[in-house]
Amino acid sequence: MKQHRPRRILWSLLKPYIRQLAWPLIALIIIQIAATTLSLYTPFLTARLVDEGIAKADVSRIEHLGVIMLVLAAISLVLSVAATILGSRISTTVSRGLRREVYRRVGTFSALDFDRFGTGSLITRTTNDVNQVEQVVFIVTTVLVTAPIMVVGGTVLAIRVSAEPAPIIVVTAVLLAIVVVVIVRRMIPQYAIIQKTIDALNRVLREQLSGTRIIRAFGREHTALARFGEQNDTLARTSYRVGMLQVLLMTAIPLISNAAAIAVLGVGAVLVDHGHMQVGQVIAYITYLSQILAGVSVATLLISVLPRARISAERIREVLATVPSIRTRRDPISPQHDDGIVRFLRTSLAYPDAQEPVLTDVSFSCLPGSVTGILGGTGSGKTTLLALAARMIDPTDGAVHVNGLDLRAQNRSEVWTQMGVVAQRPGLLGGTIASNLRLGNPDASDAQLWEALDIACATDFVAADPAGLDRAVAPGGKNLSGGQRQRIALARALIRRPNIYLLDDPFSALDPGTERRVKNNIAAALPNATVIIATQRLSSVADADTIVVLGGGRIVGAGDADELADTCQEFRELALSQSRSR
Numbered sequence: 305m306k307q308h309r310p311r312r313i314l315w316s317l318l319k320p321y322i323r324q325l326a327w328p329l330i331a332l333i334i335i336q337i338a339a340t341t342l343s344l345y346t347p348f349l350t351a352r353l354v355d356e357g358i359a360k361a362d363v364s365r366i367e368h369l370g371v372i373m374l375v376l377a378a379i380s381l382v383l384s385v386a387a388t389i390l391g392s393r394i395s396t397t398v399s400r401g402l403r404r405e406v407y408r409r410v411g412t413f414s415a416l417d418f419d420r421f422g423t424g425s426l427i428t429r430t431t432n433d434v435n436q437v438e439q440v441v442f443i444v445t446t447v448l449v450t451a452p453i454m455v456v457g458g459t460v461l462a463i464r465v466s467a468e469p470a471p472i473i474v475v476t477a478v479l480l481a482i483v484v485v486v487i488v489r490r491m492i493p494q495y496a497i498i499q500k501t502i503d504a505l506n507r508v509l510r511e512q513l514s515g516t517r518i519i520r521a522f523g524r525e526h527t528a529l530a531r532f533g534e535q536n537d538t539l540a541r542t543s544y545r546v547g548m549l550q551v552l553l554m555t556a557i558p559l560i561s562n563a564a565a566i567a568v569l570g571v572g573a574v575l576v577d578h579g580h581m582q583v584g585q586v587i588a589y590i591t592y593l594s595q596i597l598a599g600v601s602v603a604t605l606l607i608s609v610l611p612r613a614r615i616s617a618e619r620i621r622e623v624l625a626t627v628p629s630i631r632t633r634r635d636p637i638s639p640q641h642d643d644g645i646v647r648f649l650r651t652s653l654a655y656p657d658a659q660e661p662v663l664t665d666v667s668f669s670c671l672p673g674s675v676t677g678i679l680g681g682t683g684s685g686k687t688t689l690l691a692l693a694a695r696m697i698d699p700t701d702g703a704v705h706v707n708g709l710d711l712r713a714q715n716r717s718e719v720w721t722q723m724g725v726v727a728q729r730p731g732l733l734g735g736t737i738a739s740n741l742r743l744g745n746p747d748a749s750d751a752q753l754w755e756a757l758d759i760a761c762a763t764d765f766v767a768a769d770p771a772g773l774d775r776a777v778a779p780g781g782k783n784l785s786g787g788q789r790q791r792i793a794l795a796r797a798l799i800r801r802p803n804i805y806l807l808d809d810p811f812s813a814l815d816p817g818t819e820r821r822v823k824n825n826i827a828a829a830l831p832n833a834t835v836i837i838a839t840q841r842l843s844s845v846a847d848a849d850t851i852v853v854l855g856g857g858r859i860v861g862a863g864d865a866d867e868l869a870d871t872c873q874e875f876r877e878l879a880l881s882q883s884r885s886r
């Protein structure tokens with residue numbers, strides 16, 4: 305996306321929708337022109353009603369003009385309703401489109417891109433910021449044509465009635481414009497604070513809702529409340545400040561308008577006295593004045609919401625302009641074969657803004673028909689290594705090859721179809737056991753689901769529930785135990801029967817007996833697969849064909865458990881500390 309100056313960002317965001325909504329927009333403009341012309345014609349009729357009907361006690365004239373005014377008022381009402389409906393349709397179409405664009409773009413983000421914005425901010429941008437833009441589109445579409453016609457047409461018609469009080473109109477309009485600009489300029493910085501505070505509030509709220517149990521367990525409700533309260537207070541304070549400025553605006557506008565009406569009445573009275581104007585014309589003049597000032601007022605309303613929408617547009621554009629840090633090449637290459645070999649070639653990774661690389665110069669291969677254990681203390685880079693193998697992140701140096709080809713050259717979606725992944729946090733979605741398992745393969749039959757559950761030793765607890773595969777799963781799998789969640793995640797990875805398995809601490813919540821049974825099942829069911837298990841528990845990978853030991857971001861040992869016991873100091877220390885703690 306091109307770089308735009310802040311003022312043009314809103315326009316650049318909306319431009320694509322103008323072509324899409326050309327017809328509703330044209331219809332809206334025509335309706336608005338018709339409605340405004342009618343409303344400008346009404347004071348003219350009022351003047352005639354007073355001067356030709358009431359002043360001369362001509363009842364038939366009063367009736368005649370009264371009926372015309374009634375019909376025009378009815379038509380004007382219908383047109384206004386139609387304009388509002390069209391304006392709503394246009395603004396909601398735009399907001400729906402923007403939400404979809406943001407959602408799609410976020411869907412292409414890598415883990416690092418997510419970290420850059422934070423979930424709370426992405427939610428605010430997709431909802432609140434889009435709403436601000438929707439609001440401004442609604443106001444623009446409903447006043448864009450009306451306001452200038454009312455101001456210009458009203459002024460011309462008023463001058464036609466009498467030129468003498470015209471300076472009052474000019475002075476009032478200029479005064480109004482100055483007051484509005486001064487007040488709105490003070491609002492703009494407050495709007496930026498409001499959007500940022502909503503982000504922060506969302507973040508704090510999400511963190512605290514998902515961590516309620518921990519917060520309670522550690523008796524930290526007060527700290528949590530204080531953090532929430534701080535953001536909540538800032539939001540309330542800033543909104544109050546904006547509210548006060550709005551009150552000032554809403555008071556200043558009628559005050560200036562009424563002062564102008566009184567001035568017109570005064571001048572009008574003198575002119576009527578001297579026979580330069582008729583009473584009806586003074587009434588018409590005041591009506592024109594109120595229409596002109598209404599035009600100025602709606603324009604000011606637009607001016608007061610525009611800055612906030614601009615800030616929101618900039619926040620939406622930031623998301624849309626983010627180039628995902630991981631992308632599939634335009635001309636991805638498919639590997640010649642799918643041997644399932646995963647090879648790290650002098651792979652290094654440093655997270656953005658980190659002082660030290662997490663992994664440095666890591667080289668090893670994981671072969672089909674074998675289990676590779678990645679063993680290391682907490683924070684040693686095991687999860688990062690698996691993320692590299694699944695191309696959730698790209699190495700900062702070196703490469704990762706899968707099926708004999710650099711992952712960066714391949715189509716990511718194609719690579720993923722060949723991988724079964726179990727993340728450290730199993731990540732179950734709200735739905736049922738079956739719907740979670742079918743994420744792995746939407747076409748899997750019930751028999752295939754049970755087969756996968758069998759391998760993951762999950763059949764017992766799923767079958768124990770009368771609903772079986774249709775047992776409800778709460779978002780995050782909150783209604784399941786940690787071990788149950790892990791086994792469902794494992795079964796989900798098995799459903800598609802890929803040839804590469806990336807398992808991040810997949811047995812951490814299982815008792816040793818169940819862990820052994822699951823491992824035996826995997827070995828029997830997947831004799832030709834490439835299985836990589838990252839863990840800090842030696843028992844989980846003690847029987848692996850190869851164990852790669854990580855320490856300080858480098859490989860400090862590789863081999864089977866017996867070889868490592870002889871050659872690797874870190875391995876011996878790990879084994880010793882874990883045998884002691886048992």
Ligand SMILES: Nc1ncnc2c1ncn2[C@@H]1O[C@H](COP(=O)(O)OP(=O)(O)OP(=O)(O)O)[C@@H](O)[C@H]1O
Pocket residue numbers: 415416419655656658662680681682683684685686687688689728840
């Ligand atoms: N998204 C990230 N941004 C910045 N630093 C990160 C990110 N993810 C991980 N790290 C850092 O990288 C290091 C390795 O993390 P990683 O999760 O790979 O370790 P691990 O060996 O899997 O640890 P554990 O066994 O505790 O899960 C840690 O110091 C962590 O703070």
